[in-house]
Amino acid sequence: MTLPSVETQQRELGTMISAARKRLGLTQAEFGRRVGYTQANISKLENAHLGLQREQLDAFIKALKVSDAEAAVMRRLNASASTSGIWSGRRLVATPPWFRDILAAEQEADTVRSWTGERISGQLQCESYMLTLFNTAGRRDIDDAVYERGQRARVFARHPKREYEFLLSESALLQLTRTRKLDPYILLDQVKHMLSLIDAHPGVSIRFVPFGELPHLPLDLTVFGFAQGADDFAYGETPQGVQRSTAETLRSSYLDRWTALSGAALSREDSRTLLEHAAREINDTRLPAGAAGFPALP
Known part of the structure; x- marks a missing residue:
């Protein structure tokens, strides 16, 4: 039928x-x-x-x-x-059709648990950082792409009572502090953006998995939880593309992997300290002397 x-x-x-x-x-x-x-x-x-x-x-x-x-x-x-x-009355045009149900789930889910390993999740990206990534990738639809990715980030302010947990490897943060491919002001803007997110939105948690805690970095995954109207589900990103969970693999694979990753991650407080030190490293080693950057730590 x-x-x-x-x-x-x-x-x-x-x-x-x-x-x-x-x-x-x-x-x-x-x-x-x-x-x-x-x-x-x-x-x-x-x-x-x-x-x-x-x-x-x-x-x-x-x-x-x-x-x-x-x-x-x-x-x-x-x-x-x-x-x-x-x-908001505007159709998604830059996002591939096969990914749009994922973005819709981000807007509707009551809990979002995301592991992105060695990259910064699209939901956590500030505008200057995403603009740079799109330009580097040679995107021609930059205005639409930035609008659509920005919509992902604005969900935090629209739904402050929902829970969003983001896990990243420590190497993802290291790439921000050490890379020479991007403007250091943009890198600092991205780190400060993540700090501002966790300070402004109590429901947002950003934690890092330290080096050595995992024998290898698992593939990226996200788990969505719904209080009503939809079934919980997860998806993983593989070399073959996006793979959505079944009811069985949600329990036996995705949730188990998330639990292991969460157990290996630093606390919220220690992760915030790691972000502050990353901002300080960019400020002290990459910006010109006397440039306006990260404020002094207490």
Whole structure:
């Protein structure tokens, strides 16, 4: 049996919102005022030209006074529609289609646990660092790529109560402090960005696995946990591409690997100290004498 397309499911959600609004006798403008949307955006939603985050849909459901059964259908349709990569009314164009459901999961998951080994996760990258990476790779769609990767990072501010755990090897940090390929000001900006993330968002944890704790570096992996509306899942990055977990491999492989990595990682406090020392090393050894850099440590 062929499943309905994402576009079909999004149109169905828009039709349900429109019907519920009309049952209440509200115009688009009146309903928009109740939920903090303009009339134009309500029209876009009802005509499947704009997506909704899960929390936004919950506010709509409450305002529309729909039944529990209708609410469940709306949540299912919205979860499916989110995989089309529609955030803030702008479609993802720089992200490969096969990766868009992963990015949608980043936006919707209640917990995200990510191991990226020898590189900095896209969610942790500051704008100057990601711009440099895209330019170095010869990307032509830089504006869209930066916008889409920036959306990944903005989830921390939009959902402060969610939990995000990032594990990296100590060598990933060493590459930032020692590489001669990138401008030291950009490297310092990236380290300071990670420090600011953990200071500004209590739900964000960044920890490092020290040298010697692992006989080899496992392939990158991410585990998503959902409180409702979707099943937990994980994905790994292999030489053959992205591999998504099954219910069995989630338990037997991904969660076991995450537990081992987490057990080998430094504490949050020790990891923060490591970031501070990385910033100091870039500041003292790579920047010109007298340049404005990292403030003195207490």
